Amino acid sequence: xxxxxMTPGDFTGLAKAYxxxxxxxxxxxxxxxxxxxxxxxxxxxxxxxxxxxGIWTRMVAEAGVRSVVAVEPNEDMRSEGQSLTGDIDVRWLxxxxxxxxxxxxxxxxxxxxxxxxxxxxDKATKEFHxxxxxxxxxxxxxxxRLIEVNPMLVEIESYLNExxxxxxxxxxxxxxxxxxxxEKLFECAYFDDVVxxxxxxxxxxxxxxxxxxxxxxxxxxxxxxxxxxxxxxxxVEKRISGLDSIEATYLTRxxxxxxxx
Numbered sequence: 001x002x003x004x005x006m007t008p009g010d011f012t013g014l015a016k017a018y019x020x021x022x023x024x025x026x027x028x029x030x031x032x033x034x035x036x037x038x039x040x041x042x043x044x045x046x047x048x049x050x051x052x053x054g055i056w057t058r059m060v061a062e063a064g065v066r067s068v069v070a071v072e073p074n075e076d077m078r079s080e081g082q083s084l085t086g087d088i089d090v091r092w093l094x095x096x097x098x099x100x101x102x103x104x105x106x107x108x109x110x111x112x113x114x115x116x117x118x119x120x121x122d123k124a125t126k127e128f129h130x131x132x133x134x135x136x137x138x139x140x141x142x143x144x145r146l147i148e149v150n151p152m153l154v155e156i157e158s159y160l161n162e163x164x165x166x167x168x169x170x171x172x173x174x175x176x177x178x179x180x181x182x183e184k185l186f187e188c189a190y191f192d193d194v195v196x197x198x199x200x201x202x203x204x205x206x207x208x209x210x211x212x213x214x215x216x217x218x219x220x221x222x223x224x225x226x227x228x229x230x231x232x233x234x235x236v237e238k239r240i241s242g243l244d245s246i247e248a249t250y251l252t253r254x255x256x257x258x259x260x261x
Contacts, residue, residue, distance in 0.1 A: 014216050015080035019053035021212030025113065025143050026199030026252035030059055033139050036195065036256055037109050041065055047107040047131060049097050049124075050115025054081035054090065056141070060111070061088050069102065071095040097124035104130045109137050116140040117177045121184060129190035134261040138191060140181065141254035142173025146200060149249045152239065159235045160220065163228045169219060173253055181255050191257035198253045210246045211237060 037044055044065040048057040051070035061068045068090045072078040075094070082092050095101040097112065097119035110128050112119065128138050147153035160167050169175040177184075185194045205213070214220075214236060221229045240246060 013076065014218065015053055015074075015076040017212050018077065018216040019055070019080050019084060021209045021216055022053075022055055023143065023203045023205075023213075023248070023250055024059060024201075025056055025141065026201045026250070027059075028201075029141065029197055029199040029252045029254050030063060032197055032199075033109070033111070033137070033141075033254060033256060034060075034063060034065075036139075036258075037137050038135065039108060044109055045107045047071065047100070047102065047110045048113065049095075049100055049110060049128075050112045050118065051081060051092075052077045052113070052115065054085050056111065056113035057081065057090060058085060058088060060109075061085070061090055065109075067091075069093060069107070071097075071100045071102070098127055100127060100131065102131055105133050106131055107136060108133055109139070111139045111141065113141050114143060114173065121177070125188050125190050129259055129261070132259040132261065134259065136259045136261070137256055138259070139254050139256045141252060142178065143250050143252050144173035146249040146251040150247060152246075153248065156236055156239060159232055160224075163232055164224055167220070167223050173251075178253065178255075185255060185257045188257070190260055192260055193258040195256045196254070197256070198251055200249055200251055203248050203250060205246045205248055207237075207240045207243055207246065210240060210248065 034041055041064045045067045046060050046065045047069045049071045051057045051072045054070055057068060057070045070081060070090050071093045072081060073096045078092055078094060093101055110132055145153060147157050182194060182196060185191055214233060224232060
């Protein structure tokens with residue numbers, strides 16, 4: 001496998017691995033977020049920003065909301081998402097968290113799933129406040145592995161520190177912006193009524209899918225570099241050799257806040 005040089009936040013070339021191997025989010029968290037909106041699901045206009053290949057977008061669409069717009073800046077990810085939502089009524093747009101290109105007061109629910117860590121917090125929250133209708137809900141969520149419940153996954157994670165003791169996870173959903181997000185949303189003038197929720201769910205993965213999920217992770221490739229990331233994948237492949245499946249527990253973590261309009 002050829003490992004391309006990665007820059008932080010650039011998912012070019014990772015779209016297919018991302019779409020095929022990344023897991024869904026907790027369905028219970030989805031139901032809870034929709035419940036916070038305070039409207040029948042069939043009346044909710046939904047915008048997903050940093051939608052990637054549309055994993056979360058499709059989950060919300062299939063829950064029966066009225067309209068769905070997916071905003072994604074990366075052409076590869078957006079193209080893959082469009083191909084996977086061909087039978088669902090989703091409008092895809094090229095745009096960013098800071099500039100979605102959407103009109104004001106266009107939605108009741110706006111989310112960023114596994115992508116808010118790439119956004120400029122101040123610019124993005126200002127944009128989202130403009131897009132949301134009065135009392136609309138913004139939700140930032142992530143879906144990290146809960147490795148503590150599986151010793152093998154803890155062992156695999158330790159390989160990263162062996163290869164680079166200075167490695168710092170940006171997008172794991174249990175580090176970076178998530179460490180202070182509750183406080184930042186409470187202090188933000190655009191939102192109040194901050195709610196945190198989480199839900200565990202277990203995914204049985206084939207060895208191929210488990211490796212594929214690692215291949216879709218941008219921040220590790222950017223920090224390790226091509227050779228060390230290839231070394232890491234080799235160690236993982238050796239460790240899971242002979243296994244029929246890997247039980248991976250995921251922890252969907254969501255921060256929700258209501259617009260102050």
